[in-house]
Amino acid sequence: MTIRLLVVDDDPLVRAGLSLMLGGAEDLRIVGEAADGAEVLALVERLAPDVVLMDIRMPDVDGLTATEELRRRPGAPEVVVLTTFHADEQVLRALRAGAAGFVLKDTPPAEIVAAVRRVAAGEPVLSPAVTRQLMSHVAGAPAATGGDARRAAALTRTSLLADREREVAVEIGRGRSNAEIAASLYMSVPTVKTHVSRILAKLGFNNRVQIALLAHDAGLFDEDDPEPAT
Template sequence: MIRVLLADDDPLVRSALRLMLAGADGVEVVAEAADGAEVLSLVDAHKPDLVLMDIRMPTVDGIEATRLLRGRPRAPQIVVLTTFQTDEYVVSALRAGAAGFLLKHTPPAEIVAALRRAAAGEPVLSPSVTQRLIAQVIADEDDRGGTASGDSSAGARARAQLDKLGDREREVAVAVGEGKTNAEIAAELYMSVPTVKAHVSHILAKLDLTNRVQIALTVYDASRSL
């Protein structure tokens, strides 16, 4: 059973999500929060496996709530709810440790499938979406004159992170940053898929990251500062 906490300041959205998830086998909504400030205590009380988190909420927004939760031991997986085309905070949420994102108009069957993947520790991002996210970051930072993650301190930290990796791990990290699937990485680097998965696990552990999207963003930060 996947235990889900819903966090959204719109009661209609929460009601719709609860109704939708009630029809999904093996999924149970255990609590609802109207604000990020409520999420922490509700997680302590109900021990959900996953939090479906809105980004824009009063008092404590979804990004800060995600950061606080993912800093805890045995933290639940977090999937943010957003509108990709307009929400400039998506990347910040992913950096904070979210496993991915869902659009609020995503078909119900796809939402349920995504929650199952996230609960299993898989990122809820296809390679094409990863590439779009990184492209969005580049466009946003170019519009702002490169003042965000492209600054020298962020770039230096990212390069120092990548320096912790072995040669093959670095090659895998770069391929992840390009949005390639495990199968594509295996074919490109002449590895088996299980070997690629093992490298990804080692990279996450060495860099103290929570998902492959954060690997991609680390690679991006390092490359932008060169």
């Protein structure tokens, strides 16, 4: 299968570099480029990419706004965010909006290609270790404006989950893999996968990072819980 890719970045040199290195992969095809988030929706509708590689910082419509608008549409392509930071509020906002993950702009080309392939196959881009880093950032950050409203909304959504599903959501929020969750909750890996699928369906989420963020927003963790092993 050929993966159709749309590259979005306001820097023409970055776009050219990405197109050059990604276009060299036999199973990737660059179907279009955009210099601003304002162009994304029309290009997606016309070119039907499988994956959008999206820069965050652009002068007119930024990648966050474009990601939020795009992921609200049915049948939207997956989004991988391009950033210069491992974990900041903008990356977290993109993940909450449904981006499948992020890659740093200085990531080696082979790793960016691998990330695009995983996303196109419906697999997570973020490793458990990176998820733990993000969750640590969320836990240590000062409460943002509207934090109380976000927590109330998150609690309302988590109330849709059965008790066992909520336990799995908490383990996902700790950055644990399916195997680690299975060992912690004394269930099989296939059972964990089933619970994760049900959680995604009930919450209307695209990936497990959104589950992790929701668990933190809802305050489902005890403050004295030990940090998971890395």
